[in-house]
Amino acid sequence: MATEDIIYDVIVVGAGIEGSATAYQLAKRGQSTLLLEQFPLPHCRGSSHGQTRITRRAYPQAIYSAMMGQSFDEWAILEKESGEKLYRNCGTLVVSPPPMLGLVERGLKVNKAPYRSLTVPELKSEFPNITLPDDYVALYDYQGGILHADKSLIAFQDQFKKYGGTLRDGEQVNDVIPGDIVTLKTTTGNLFKGRNIILALGPYTNNLLAKTGLQLPLKPIRVPVLYWKEKVAGMYSSDKFPCYIDRTGSEGVSIYGLPALEYPGLVKMCLHDGPVVDPNKREVADVSWVRDRMMKYVAQTFPWLDPVPAIEETCIYTNSPDTHLFLDRHPKYENIIIAAGFSGHGFKLAPLVGKILSDLVQGKTPEYDMDWFKISRFDKGGENPSSKL
Missing domain, CATH: 3.50.50.60 (FAD/NAD(P)-binding domain)
Known part of the structure; x- marks a missing residue:
């Protein structure tokens, strides 16, 4: 036919x-x-494309926290049907100055999502491989983790x-x-x-x-996906380092990270931003400013990572206003x-x-x-x- x-x-x-x-x-x-x-x-x-994505319940909009509750259930169904392990539960740590986390915490509470708050001393004690400003606090999202993309x-x-x-x-x-x-x-x-x-x-x-x-x-942007080498093997493995989101990050733009998993000894750490591109001509975009900002951030925040990226890949985000x-x-x-x-x-x-x-x-x-x-x-x-x- x-x-x-x-x-x-x-x-x-x-x-x-x-x-x-x-x-x-x-x-x-x-x-x-x-x-x-x-x-x-x-x-x-x-x-x-790519090997991993962060997953979480922690959102400043309660509707997304609610939607993710059902989405986790659907991921579990797909795992069962396919016989593939698609989700790794290592938790997600969301950090920022206190005012930024109020809505995130409210969304978690409203949707009865398991989480806990961490003070600055608790952050320093539990995550000595991260150096954060003294005015930062954090939420630990117990359902957060990694999807094998x-x-x-x-x-x-x-x-x-x-x-x-x-x-x-x-x-x-x-x-x-x-x-x-x-x-x-x-x-x-x-x-x-x-x-x-x-x-x-x-x-x-x-x-x-x-x-x-x-x-x-819609604005398609080219996001450099950067991987940073551990100075000490295992320092940022998934049993020591959860998925990570800094909501203020670099110049007010969020930064996200995943533990060393995709490539041996390499941590994925990226700026949630990049230049606007034509997706058919993405290679011509200048991403040097993204790389520079991330090198500065990694040097300040992750002392046990080499502050020069070891691998750079590319993803395209399609942003609404x-x-x-x-x-x-x-x-x-x-x-x-x-x-x-x-x-x-x-x-x-x-x-x-x-x-x-x-x-x-x-x-x-x-x-x-x-x-x-x-x-x-x-x-x-x-x-x-x-x-x-």
Whole structure:
């Protein structure tokens, strides 16, 4: 049967973590689902590659802490189905001056997430491998830890196929023809038809949305992923060093870190920022200022790490203006649904994002306040969801 003769219940465009998790949830619900990926798999041209990601309940917005409670449950289901160990529970330490942690603590309390507060003396006693300012305090998120990113992505894709889904890579969609049945054209000359379309394209979102007359306020940025060598072997192993978030970090920008795990004796430590880029031309961006700021921070804060990065890799964040996600229907075409703007914190939420988007496809009302994720929140006169804090 020719591809144009098949009409899928849903076509998901983009096989990163959000698209793959969504396709998995849809196929699991019995929806005939096609998952399209523009690049040959596996690839490192988006936001879902690499070995690890931080996961946590600690958020300044209580809604994300609540969502992560369910997301942890969904990760456990995927682990059981796939037979793969995807989550390592080493805890997450969130540090900053006291005022910055008030909302984070409130979100944890409201959602009954296990945590404890640490004073400066406790910080120095329990984490002698970190040097922090005397005015810092911390929260230890007991459910925090590490997601094995590459394994998680493959697990979603493999389970999606086991539930009857179809995955096609090397199929870049270059046109969208809306209608009751949406037609997608790809650069290979294929046509694909679906009753519903979900666009989960990360930094490439606006390229395809332009075909539908819509642009979202998205900024793809290139984030250098930096690895720093231990001066003493094992000083920052996962039994001595949890995942780490400094909410003020360098010049007010958060810094995050993971224990030595991916590469022997190397700690991942990164600035949550970088230059705005065209994702197709990311290599030309100047990231020297990010590297310089991180070298200064590591030298001051992590005395047992070499202050010059040993390895540098690249990730792309696709930021929305308020760093909250877009999970919404196209304002003109009800059967086109958009997932974008994950702003560097979407990986851990992926299983739940998949369930929310599947609910939208099936006409169900998600259990969370979707005003946070609406496209219209940036319309003139619209209410920014951060006002609900």
